[in-house]
Amino acid sequence: MNAVDVQVLESAIRWLDQGRRVALVTVARNWGSAPRPLGSLFAVSDAGDFTGSVSGGCIEDDLMGRFADSFPDKIEIARYGLSAEQMRRFGLPCGGTLELVIEPVPDSASLTPLLGAIKTRTLVKRTLELTTGRARIETAKSNHAFTFTETQLMQVFGPQWRLLIVGAGQVSEYLARMAPALDFSVYLNDPREEQRRNWQVDGVEWLAGMPDDAVLAFKPDQRTVIVTLSHDPKVDDMALMEALKTDAFYIGAIGSQASTQARRERLLTLDVSEEQLDRLHAPIGLAIHSRAPAEIAVSILAELILLRNQAVSVTAGSSCVVGVS
Structure with missing residues (x-):
C-alpha cells in the first residue's frame, strides 16, 4: 500500500x-x-x-x-x-x-x-x-x-517499500529526497566516515557496519530495493555479493557499460552465480541519457516505478486498469 x-x-x-x-x-x-x-x-x-x-x-x-x-x-x-x-x-x-x-x-x-x-x-x-x-x-x-x-x-x-542506498554521494542525496514521495522509506549505508560526515539529507536511517553485513542485517524482502551508488568497487561489490542472494525486489548498480562488465567478472569470483547476476540492473535506471546527479536519480526512480507497476498489474490481473491518457 x-x-x-x-x-x-x-x-x-x-x-x-x-x-x-x-x-x-x-x-x-x-x-x-x-x-x-x-x-x-x-x-x-x-x-x-x-x-x-x-x-x-x-x-x-x-x-x-x-x-x-x-x-x-x-x-x-x-x-x-x-x-x-x-x-x-x-x-x-x-x-x-x-x-x-x-x-x-x-x-x-x-x-x-x-x-x-x-x-x-x-x-x-x-x-x-x-x-x-x-x-x-x-x-x-x-x-x-x-x-x-x-x-x-x-x-x-502490508509493509511499505524500503530503499537501501549503499554509498553516500550526490546521486544518493537526490534519490533520498525524492524517494519518500513515491512510498519508499530510505536507509543508507556507507562505511566511509568522510561520506557520512558530509551527508546533507535529513530523514534517512543510517545502517551501521560494512555493506555486506548491513545488507544481511536489513533482511531484504520482496518490497525491498537495494541500489549501490558509491562508484567504489570495495563498497558496492560487498553489498551486491549479498544482495543478489536475497529476495529483494530490485538490485541495481551505478556505472558505465564497461564498469558493469568488469563488475560482473569480479562478482563471479565472490561466490555469485550467473543466475544471481542476471538479477542485477546495471547500468542502473532507465536510459534517459542523463549525466547530472538529479537526472540519474530520476532515471532510477522511473525504472523502479515501471517495474513496481508492472508487478502490481500482473498480480491484480486485467481488472486493474490505471493511467491517464
Whole structure:
C-alpha cells in the first residue's frame, strides 16, 4: 500500500478515537483510464474532515456533499462516469468509470491491525462482507490480488517499500529526497566516515557496519530495493555479493557499460552465480541519457516505478486498469 493510504488509515483511526463517525471509501472497480488505482482510499468524518483521494477532486467534492446531507450508516456502492453528463461533471479522463465502496467504519479497532501490519512488515488481507458490513483480517500471501465481487471486497495491506542506498554521494542525496514521495522509506549505508560526515539529507536511517553485513542485517524482502551508488568497487561489490542472494525486489548498480562488465567478472569470483547476476540492473535506471546527479536519480526512480507497476498489474490481473491518457 502507498503512503497516502497509510495517512488515510491513521486519520480515520484518530477521528474514530475522538468519537466521530467515519466512512471509508475504496476504489473497487474501474473501466477505461482512471485517476486512481484499485484499492485507493478516501476517508471522511461526520465533522467534514477528509483525507486521501479516489479521483482528481470532483468526485471527492460530490461525496462530501452527499455525506453532509446524510452520513452513511450501511455499506453503499457508488458509480461515477456512467453517463456523458457525469463524465463532464466529474472530469473523469478518457471516458473512465469508477465504482466505489462506501463503508461506515464501526470503531478504530477494525483498522489498527492494518497499521500494525505495516509497522511489523507483515502482509495481511482485509475481507469486507458487503452484505453484513463485517470485516476480518488474516495473514496474506504476496500473490493475493485485490478482489471485488457482489458480496466481498478483499484488499491486501502490508509493509511499505524500503530503499537501501549503499554509498553516500550526490546521486544518493537526490534519490533520498525524492524517494519518500513515491512510498519508499530510505536507509543508507556507507562505511566511509568522510561520506557520512558530509551527508546533507535529513530523514534517512543510517545502517551501521560494512555493506555486506548491513545488507544481511536489513533482511531484504520482496518490497525491498537495494541500489549501490558509491562508484567504489570495495563498497558496492560487498553489498551486491549479498544482495543478489536475497529476495529483494530490485538490485541495481551505478556505472558505465564497461564498469558493469568488469563488475560482473569480479562478482563471479565472490561466490555469485550467473543466475544471481542476471538479477542485477546495471547500468542502473532507465536510459534517459542523463549525466547530472538529479537526472540519474530520476532515471532510477522511473525504472523502479515501471517495474513496481508492472508487478502490481500482473498480480491484480486485467481488472486493474490505471493511467491517464
